[in-house]
Amino acid sequence: MIAEKTYLMPTTVNEALSMAKANIESFTYLAGGTDVMVNRFQGNEESPCLIDITKIDDLKGVKKEGDQLRIGALEILEELKNKKEIVDEFSMLIEAALSVGAPLLRKTATIGGNVLCENRCIFYNQSEWWRDSAGLCLKCDGDICIATQGKKACFSELVSDTAPALIAMDAEIELVDENGTSTMKLEDIYTGDGVIPRNLSETAILTAILLPLNRGFKTDYYKLRERESLEFTSLTSAVAMDQNGKLKIALSGVDPKAVVVEGTTDDDKEDLIKKAVKGARAIDNDMYSRKYRREMIGIFLKRSFEKLKI
């Protein structure tokens, strides 16, 4: 029996939460849909109840609130470049947003969706038939990791391009669920477990991204990809240095979670690179080899340090 399919379109966060609660076993939230809809096409996402949150106006808008810039979760990636507040202080976010997929996709994709996009693995992002042929992996209810041919952990990668940029600039996220509103550091939502890559409560909605104002960030950003468009990342590297010499490195594409290394401009650069490479549990589940991606971490960071003159 095929479960009845529904498509719900709440206009407020509270309405969305109650819809989620009512369909707790069967729903998924849908924002731009550029990730979820592709995963649905491949049978990796099969929720019968889709709660489309794109009509919730409270999730839109960019504005300053105290010492933070609040970016609504539904802000469209391609449009971030038109927001003066972001251009002024957080240009790396724009660079990151414009490196996502291709322009066509970015006109639909939201920043909230990008931060929460599902982890990827070449042995997982495949059709149902394909996964049957390969043998089911941990991320689709199997017993072992197919990519590593036997490990008991899932190494699907965080592939958000905006997340490393945001994390490097100390972004927080605002979440709303049945228990109310809370904020947390963006990097803290990633678990490092490829099967359940984010530790959000079931009904939680990411409502906004909060960036600290007046930190005077100097930044540098790289994305490893073979083509200059239409690509998921194989390694995204974001480095931010604030006016007090605080240094933060964030990587995606090389680990189930964001790899974060914090320090100061006085730290030994080689040590920072070593820490980043050590933190990246990359495996061979990408068109590039694990070895190459890890090697590129060092190249990208070195370039960033040079560019930022640290």
Place this chain on the structure above:
Amino acid sequence: MEILKLIVNGKEHQVLIEPHDTLSKVLREKLQLTGTKLGCEQASCGACSVFVDGKIVQSCITPALRVNGSVITTIEGIADQNKLHKLQEKFVEKGAVQCGYCTPGMIMTTLDFLEETPKPSHEEIKEALSGNLCRCTGYKKIIEAVEAYVDDEPIAAGTPDTKFKMVGQGRPYIEAKKKVQGSADYADDIQTKNALHCKFVRSTQPHAKIEKIHTKKAQALTGVRAILTGKELPITFGVLPISQDETALAVEKTRYIGEIVVAVAADTEEIANEACNLIEVDYSPLRPYFDMKEACEDVGEDEQIHSHSKFNNNIHKKAELRFGDQQEGLENADHKVEANFDFQGISHGFTEPHAATAWWDENGLTIVTATQVPHYLHRYLAKVMEVPMNRVRVIKPYVGGGFGGKSDPFPHEIIVSHLSRVTGQPVRVRFNREEIFLTNHGRHPTTMTMKMGVSKEGKFDVLDADIIIDGGAYGSFGVVTSYYNGVLLQAPYKLDNFGFRTRRVYTNKPQCGAMRGHGAVNSRYAVETLIDRLAEKIDMDPCELRFKNFLDEKTQTVGQYRITSNGSSESLKKVMELSGWEDKFKKLPEGHGVGVACGFFISGSALPIHWNEYPQSVVHLKVDLDGRVLVTSGASDIGQGSDTMLAIIVAEILGLSLDNIFVVAADTTLTPIDLGSYSSRVTFMAGNAAKQAAERLREKVLDAVASIHEVDVSELNIENERVFSNDSKVDLTWFAAIENATRKVGALNTSGAYNSPKLGGDFKGAGAGLSPSYSFGAVITEVKVDKETGHVKVVDVWGAHDAGKALNPLAVEGQLEGSWHMGLGQALSEQMKFRDGLLLNGNLVDFKIPTTKDTPPIHTSIIETQDPEGPFGAKECGEGAIHPVIPAVANAIYDAVGVRVTSLPINSEEVLKAIKKKNEIVEKEVQEA
């Protein structure tokens, strides 16, 4: 079910839909707006782009209910009634439309982008279109069209001069307007009443005995009309008569992951899919073979992939030819090089998925299908269905690219034909992108060792190649491919001592076949990079070395190919001049380099696949009292412009404008035999047939006019839609002339046919690669290499190609640019990556076709030579150009960073590895010193 309200292109609609239906499904299936194309269904090609409330979306990933109540504009709503939008006009005028499948998405994306950025730079246009994949054009003419629109360049009005100027005048395809409007129907756009939908259960095993197929649960599902297994269609087929090794569905055993094991016909796609999910297949695994070398080893009979194999291993075909003495050549050569090469498989990447609809009626079977060769499909449908050919009709609608990938008869075409016969209803099928990759028939993965030797004066003494090609599970064109890997190395250079051995092996992977540049692309890479090494050894400019060795025109190769016109030298000179070669080669800074390579290709195979004396192409003309000439031809226009080519030739001979020409092509009942669109044969062969038919029609008309008006026929002229005598006493409109002729001779019909002359030597294998004519060309590329990441950026491509006489230069340029673009993909980013027989990247994200941003400026030169037998001197232009571009990139990388990459694709990782290896060697040498 939910009610969806939309205003689409100004019309209100209310439709019942499933809650999770996508917008593309609603537009295409409920509203019949099939101008919105599906290329990937995963938002990675852009073909399905439409506007929702003025904003662009990819409709394949847009939930329909999200846009409930919205105003939608699709490509069908862009023109103002029948007046094209100016951007559409520019797409037509500039030749930005080839197969036309990506065109609607390109136009929608452009219009959206220009709203925001009305005066974009070249780079901004590239950026904006970088999510729209095109496999035909290399994007060059698309970007030119956008720029011309932005600059408000006036439409080049058709002058009386261009109206009647045919051969040599660049003009858009005759169907281009339809394609930019989204009204050209491709196979899946044709909606047939009451059609059932066909879906497949595909093998999950690379090599396994099929023990049992459980279909009971699926059969019980409401809406399932038929379930088909291999035993019901046991007759074998294959495009070559000598490789009849495939069945429509796996019978008894399966030979690759992805092979069709069961087919279901059901009322809807969803039911068919569900039924497939309910079917279980029990397999007993057999030893699988994935490695080419392993497949050459002897095995037990029960372990062979095909039991009919002649050998005790999995070798399908051995091809070997030797001319002169390679051993002696090597001994005599002053300098020798030898290298091993590895090439990954490449898929054609056409944007239109395979699709077909079949039905039976009083005339037997009719199938509308995306095919390059209706004729071969016709033959094999008859064979497998066990009906005479007169009970089968194959119709080719508009086809969204082929590049060789739609030139075999395919299992799905046979299956829907059979299921339609069983159910008595039309049956349709459309592949998803993964299924296209699994069906494959693409370029063979290849491993080879090649040796070349040169004298110190720069004469090539020897070329010897030992090649293994990985055919996958079935034969396809593989026997031809085996030969082409070798024989197509005997030009464009003089070689006395030339030999090769190719072994094609079966492995448990999707089968390989013909792809643009068939057979010789990989071995050309090897030769041209070895020439670069030899040039270095004798300290000679690689261009000079090539000039020294080019074959002349009107000559013969060592394997007795007849060379007629030969534009090799002119091509190379042209690209040297335009690229500034002399100032760049070995002179650019570290990390920056230029590279050169040459190539040649056949203009159709002189020997048909089915050895017989029938003509290879026939064209019929019919003209009636309306004065319009009906051209019927079996040639398949798959986006390369062959319908337009036929129209141009007929119009040229008869002095007509295209208004008086009507082309009907590629319908096996309505049109005469033509062997199809492959091996770059159509312009040469169908073009010659059309020319002959038109000349005969001209003769008939002029004879009639001469006789009625009592003038000598030699006094009569036919041009600008008039027939007139030298003294102007007779001056008739075309219409009046036709009336005259019809009065005189009754029905006015003529036919023309082409058959290649008998060519070649009388040794075994002499027929391989024989062609009535050969094209030649050269490419120079300029690259920049990031030495720390290995990333290669091609910054410029200069290409020149001897296409004989360019009948339609706009179309010729389009073919060349498309070839060079496709070559860049194989050079740098494309590969079919497998693990244990399972394709890892069967999608357009991980199979990396270059986007606009990855495509450098392409500088196109058509080199015109007159072929004595080609129609008006024309030769091929659709395939040969791909050969030189790939090695030209590799040679440029060497000039930039001093490393030779001997495998394709040359992705960043491979380049970096090579750079490191080189540095290690240098360091070691320094230490030792």
